[in-house]
Amino acid sequence: MNILAQTEETLKQAIAQAVLNAGLVAEADMPSIVLETPKEKAHGDFATNIAMQLARVAKKAPRQIAEDIVSHLDKSRASIQQVDIAGPGFINFFMKQDYLGDIVATVLEAGEDYGRTNTGEGQRVQVEFVSVNPTGDLHVAHARHAAFGDVLCNLFDASGHKVDREYYINDAGNQIDNLARSVEARYFQAHGVDMEIPEDGYRGDDIIDIGNTLYQEHGDKWIEADPAERLAFFKSYGLKFELNKLREDLAEFRVHFDRWFSEQSLYDDGKIEAALDVLKEREYTYEKDGAVWLKSTEFGDDKDRVLIKQDGNYTYLTPDIAYHQYKYDRGYDKIINVWGGDHHGYIPRMRAAIQALGYPVEKFDVKIIQMVNLVEKGERVKMSKRAGTAVSLRELIGAAGVDAVRYYFVMRSNESQLDFDVELARSESNENPVYYVQYAHARISTMLKQAKNKGFEVDGAFDASLLTADKELDLLTKLGAFPQVIAEAAEKAAPQRLTQYVFDLASALHSFYNAEKVLDGDNLELTSARIALMKAVKITIANALKLLGVRAPEQM
RNA sequence: GUCCCAGUAGCUCAGCUGGAUAGAGCAACAGCCUUCUAAGCUGUGGGUCGCAGGUUCGAAUCCUGCCUGGGACGCCA
Numbered sequence: 001m002n003i004l005a006q007t008e009e010t011l012k013q014a015i016a017q018a019v020l021n022a023g024l025v026a027e028a029d030m031p032s033i034v035l036e037t038p039k040e041k042a043h044g045d046f047a048t049n050i051a052m053q054l055a056r057v058a059k060k061a062p063r064q065i066a067e068d069i070v071s072h073l074d075k076s077r078a079s080i081q082q083v084d085i086a087g088p089g090f091i092n093f094f095m096k097q098d099y100l101g102d103i104v105a106t107v108l109e110a111g112e113d114y115g116r117t118n119t120g121e122g123q124r125v126q127v128e129f130v131s132v133n134p135t136g137d138l139h140v141a142h143a144r145h146a147a148f149g150d151v152l153c154n155l156f157d158a159s160g161h162k163v164d165r166e167y168y169i170n171d172a173g174n175q176i177d178n179l180a181r182s183v184e185a186r187y188f189q190a191h192g193v194d195m196e197i198p199e200d201g202y203r204g205d206d207i208i209d210i211g212n213t214l215y216q217e218h219g220d221k222w223i224e225a226d227p228a229e230r231l232a233f234f235k236s237y238g239l240k241f242e243l244n245k246l247r248e249d250l251a252e253f254r255v256h257f258d259r260w261f262s263e264q265s266l267y268d269d270g271k272i273e274a275a276l277d278v279l280k281e282r283e284y285t286y287e288k289d290g291a292v293w294l295k296s297t298e299f300g301d302d303k304d305r306v307l308i309k310q311d312g313n314y315t316y317l318t319p320d321i322a323y324h325q326y327k328y329d330r331g332y333d334k335i336i337n338v339w340g341g342d343h344h345g346y347i348p349r350m351r352a353a354i355q356a357l358g359y360p361v362e363k364f365d366v367k368i369i370q371m372v373n374l375v376e377k378g379e380r381v382k383m384s385k386r387a388g389t390a391v392s393l394r395e396l397i398g399a400a401g402v403d404a405v406r407y408y409f410v411m412r413s414n415e416s417q418l419d420f421d422v423e424l425a426r427s428e429s430n431e432n433p434v435y436y437v438q439y440a441h442a443r444i445s446t447m448l449k450q451a452k453n454k455g456f457e458v459d460g461a462f463d464a465s466l467l468t469a470d471k472e473l474d475l476l477t478k479l480g481a482f483p484q485v486i487a488e489a490a491e492k493a494a495p496q497r498l499t500q501y502v503f504d505l506a507s508a509l510h511s512f513y514n515a516e517k518v519l520d521g522d523n524l525e526l527t528s529a530r531i532a533l534m535k536a537v538k539i540t541i542a543n544a545l546k547l548l549g550v551r552a553p554e555q556m
Numbered sequence: 557g558u559c560c561c562a563g564u565a566g567c568u569c570a571g572c573u574g575g576a577u578a579g580a581g582c583a584a585c586a587g588c589c590u591u592c593u594a595a596g597c598u599g600u601g602g603g604u605c606g607c608a609g610g611u612u613c614g615a616a617u618c619c620u621g622c623c624u625g626g627g628a629c630g631c632c633a
Contacts, residue, residue, distance in 0.1 A: 012572060034573070034575095034577080038578075039576085040577080043576070047575090047576085048575095049575060049614095052575075052614075053615065056612090061613090062613065067629060080558070086576075086614060087575085088574065088575080088576075088614070089575045089613080144603085149627080152586090158596075170633070173632085174632075174633075175632090175633060200632095266572090283561060287628090290629085291630090291631055293631095302558075302559080302629075303559095303629095305631095306630090306631045307597070307631095308631085309631040310631060311631080313631085315630090315631065315632085316632070316633045332630090340627095341560075341561065341627055341628080342627060342628060343561080343628080344560050344561080344627080344628060345560080345627095345628045345629050345633095346628090347560090348559090368561075370560095370562080370626085371561095371626075371627070405595090411570095412568090412569065412570085412602080413569090413570085415560095415562080416561075416569080417625095417626065417627085419568075432595090433580095433581070435595055436581090436595070436596085438591080438595090439595050439596075440596095442593075442595095443592085443593060443596085446591090446592070447592050448592095451592080452594050454592090488572070492572080495573095496569095496573085497569075497570095500570065500571095500580085502594090505578080505621075507580090510596055510597065511596095511597065511598090513592080513593095513596075513597080514594095514596065514598080515598095518592060519592055544570095549619075555593085556593080556595070
């Protein structure tokens with residue numbers, strides 16, 4: 001439990017009690033008390049708008065209500081120093097100076113656990129993300145998915161959820177046959193035969209690699225082989241090759257999955273049949289034009305969807321329904337999919353399918369990641385995966401580094417399109433906020449080293465009440481907010497809150513650094529307190545960066 | 557035509573459950589290193605929050621309509 005939240009809770013209770021004592025409203029009609037931290041210092045440490053909220057019910061002017069509340073407030077209860085009424089009816093609270101005093105000790109004691117909360121109450125969350133077809137390289141847009149999904153999972157974990165990260169491998173559809181035929185063409189090309197890549201084939205460099213590797217390992221063996229046998233082998237070979245590459249690239253990007261789930265396994269284990277049986281039993285399917293349809297319109301979809309095509313094959317949707325049934329059967333409290341903006345139209349039919357299966361659709365949620373446009377010299381670069389002109393994740397990492405790429409992609413709202421300027425990400429300059437934050441961490445490291453070298457007590461007792469300078473109070477307030485930032489970022493699935501926070505914290509640190517001297521031989525008491533403060537800031541920045549999957553360097 | 561996302565400072569973007577004078581970075585301008593890392597700090601200028609209505613004590617935020625840009629509307633995946 002963190003200090004700030006406790007203080008706020010006590011304060012809220014005191015306010016609620018005052019409202020009741022003033023007879024403004026019946027207990028049943030009591031609105032929830034909202035506390036905010038004002039931007040202006042003149043508006044106190046906390047403020048509430050409760051008087052305005054009550055204006056209607058109590059049929060009184062907000063300022064009058066505010067006065068009633070204040071006169072019934074038990075100031076002794078919550079470290080309140082002073083209360084003001086301001087503006088249209090805000091009640092501003094100025095806290096006793098030491099209300100922030102325990103924060104440093106709390107942070108130091110919690111260490112790398114500082115910031116963790118249990119707001120998730122152990123709920124089990126499953127997050128499926130990336131899930132790129134194993135037919136080519138991960139490119140820029142996938143990097144955004146990977147960074148977002150991974151940080152989201154970290155946030156869930158840090159806020160008391162139990163998370164499973166899952167990658168759905170599309171290893172059963174047409175595209176895998178296309179992969180096999182593309183590999184075949186590259187294999188023959190490696191042999192010197194000018195076989196063309198099929199129309200729907202993949203033209204990425206990775207396929208050339210596969211063809212060459214295959215040719216080196218197997219020589220001419222497959223040239224004269226039975227075509228069906230050859231394709232079957234090339235399919236499984238290509239799949240393995242691609243999956244390994246995906247795994248390695250993601251690992252390098254510091255993204256790991258708890259489970260790689262094979263679409264093919266849904267066929268092999270009869271899960272698709274089972275799901276179809278349920279849909280049929282519940283009478284949400286019908287036959288028309290030689291195909292089997294799902295009555296998704298009964299659940300708000302624009303039109304019904306085909307489950308089994310005229311040719312007897314499943315559409316993409318069908319195994320995916322079985323997959324989601326299986327997710328539900330595993331007992332998750334939340335099932336989250338991270339999809340690209342171009343798939344948003346897929347959401348209504350998936351929701352419909354879940355309801356048709358008889359499962360609670362509230363558990364299902366989709367986070368949409370909008371497009372990434374690559375920008376070079378101010379102009380958008382057209383990318384095409386099929387044509388092989390997309391910039392791969394690997395190239396991106398090579399150019400800008402994992403830290404910068406991850407930070408950059410999580411910095412903005414996932415729902416906004418993003419222009420990614422390669423040169424900007426590449427530039428190790430002040431345009432890159434990740435360096436700014438890392439620098440703050442490294443700066444503290446250096447200070448602490450200096451402190452040791454100069455013989456200051458680094459791990460001793462300290463008196464936090466000496467931390468009264470503006471910049472210190474600013475740091476303390478920000479430190480105290482960290483657990484709440486994590487909880488809110490998780491709840492709203494908004495990792496950009498975390499980058500924003502850690503940037504602000506770094507900013508406060510730099511500002512403090514330039515305003516005050518930490519190591520002061522003439523004031524050992526204050527020095528001890530400030531060293532403790534620095535350690536707390538360092539821990540908090542490191543914890544935040546860890547959630548972002550960004551390194552916290554000791555020196556730069 | 558229907559649906560989704562976006563439109564906020566010159567540029568890139570934040571903006572919480574509706575709150576007080578709408579923020580940050582970059583760019584521009586003016587300062588700060590014999591002192592713990594100047595990859596930093598301090599200050600200045602810069603805004604009809606796309607447009608028009610509505611809801612209310614109060615709207616960048618919620619509702620409706622419209623405009624602009626992007627995306628999606630398949631028995632592809």
